[in-house]
Amino acid sequence: MSKEIVFSAYKFNLLPYENKNLSFNFEGEDPDFTLKKDRNKVFSSILLSLSTHKSDKNMFKLVDSEKELYLFKISNKKNAHIVDDNFEKTTIQSNPYVYIVVDNDPKSQFIFISEAAEIFKTVNSTKNILLAVFRRHLQLEILNIEITEVFDKKDFWKLAKDNENKINYINIEVKKPNPFDKPKTMYEGFQNFAGKTNAYKSNILLRAPEKGILKGINPKNKDLVSLVEQSSESGGDIKIKIVNIRKQISTNSSVKKVKINESDLDKNGDKLFNMYMETFRV
Numbered sequence: 001m002s003k004e005i006v007f008s009a010y011k012f013n014l015l016p017y018e019n020k021n022l023s024f025n026f027e028g029e030d031p032d033f034t035l036k037k038d039r040n041k042v043f044s045s046i047l048l049s050l051s052t053h054k055s056d057k058n059m060f061k062l063v064d065s066e067k068e069l070y071l072f073k074i075s076n077k078k079n080a081h082i083v084d085d086n087f088e089k090t091t092i093q094s095n096p097y098v099y100i101v102v103d104n105d106p107k108s109q110f111i112f113i114s115e116a117a118e119i120f121k122t123v124n125s126t127k128n129i130l131l132a133v134f135r136r137h138l139q140l141e142i143l144n145i146e147i148t149e150v151f152d153k154k155d156f157w158k159l160a161k162d163n164e165n166k167i168n169y170i171n172i173e174v175k176k177p178n179p180f181d182k183p184k185t186m187y188e189g190f191q192n193f194a195g196k197t198n199a200y201k202s203n204i205l206l207r208a209p210e211k212g213i214l215k216g217i218n219p220k221n222k223d224l225v226s227l228v229e230q231s232s233e234s235g236g237d238i239k240i241k242i243v244n245i246r247k248q249i250s251t252n253s254s255v256k257k258v259k260i261n262e263s264d265l266d267k268n269g270d271k272l273f274n275m276y277m278e279t280f281r282v
Contacts, residue, residue, distance in 0.1 A: 005099060005265070007112040007280070008123045009150040009256040011235025013175055014039040014109070015200060017144045039143060040106045044068065046137045047102060058129055059095060063265075066272040068108075071265065072100040074126065076119050098126055099265055101280060111147060112258060112280055123255075146200075148175070148235035151251035153228055156238060159249065160217045166243045167214045169207040172227050173236040175200060201236070213243065232256075 047070045051062035057077055064071040075095035084090050096119045101112040113126050120126045127147055134145045160167070176199075204227065208214045219225055231238055231251075238251045260279050 003262045004259055005262050006115045007099070007101070007258040007260070008115060009258060010111040010113065010127060010147050011150050011175075011233065012109050012111050012145055012147045013200070013235065014043060014138070015144045015146060017139055017142045040068070040104050040109075042141045042143060043134075043138070043145075044104055046134065046141075047104065049137070050133070053133065059097075060133075061097075064272050068104040069272055069276050070100075070102040070104065071272060072102070073097040074100055074129065078119075100126075100130070101276065103276065103280070110150070110280070146175075146235070149252055149255045150235060151232050151237070151254050152256040153232050155254040156228055156232075156251050157219060159240060159251075163240070163242050164217070165213055167208070167217055168241040168243055169205060170214065170217065170241075171239040171248075172204045172206070172231050173238065174202050174204075174227070174230050175234040175236050176202070 048062070048065070050060045050072070053060035059075045059077075061073045061075075062070060063073055075097040078094050078096060079091050080094040081089060081091055096116070098116045098119055099112075099114040101110075103110040103112075111127075111130070113123050113130075115123055120129075131145065131147055134147075138145055206214060217224065228238065230236070239248045240250075241248050258280055260275075264275055264279070
């Protein structure tokens with residue numbers, strides 16, 4: 001029977017590498033506009049170059065690629081203890097691995113990392129390895145990368161419902177670049193304003209009047225629905241303050257999960273895109 005694998009969803013953003021020789025023209029367009037358009041092409045070349053990447057501790061193997069999708073295995077070298085045919089204990093090197101799915105479509109930019117605590121202690125441990133390797137290659141192209149958790153929108157709405165009439169304020173963080181291809185909402189003007197600066201993160205704070213509570217925090221509020229979607233899909237965060245609870249609640253504690261049978265990951269490359277669209281698409 002095929003083993004079920006659980007993936008955590010992450011958003012990646014390709015950004016200019018901070019360099020004192022680069023500047024931003026607030027009166028016009030970003031001077032690296034051409035580079036901005038080609039960022040995903042550069043990243044695609046890097047992903048293909050990692051097909052046989054090795055380090056002292058980890059190995060990358062590109063299992064499949066189709067369109068802008070890349071399926072990797074990343075191993076974490078370990079020593080395994082076995083008993084040989086002579087009943088002698090011996091140590092051999094083992095390379096247990098996790099799966100990585102990278103969606104490099106400029107309108108998506110997601111990474112899915114499989115969970116395996118016996119291989120990597122946490123999913124974030126795997127993410128940090130990816131971050132280090134990607135940054136090392138991207139820096140040569142005057143680029144940088146950020147990888148952040150994608151929170152599950154359902155958990156936000158459940159939290160809002162469970163605490164109806166108890167919310168003091170909501171702080172919604174949105175990151176860019178982000179595929180602003182949703183229907184026009186109140187957020188469009190804000191996005192246009194933020195787009196004229198080099199801000200990577202933008203926040204919208206909804207605060208109740210003094211000693212009051214926020215109203216309209218529900219899925220009937222279509223503008224709020226759009227903001228929550230933008231925050232989640234851009235790898236942002238939402239912080240909520242509940243009455244009589246000192247600490248803020250953060251959506252980053254609720255990472256979106258995707259489950260799939262391992263046998264589905266071993267299908268032929270011509271089925272990779274269909275598998276992704278059916279299973280992983282956020």
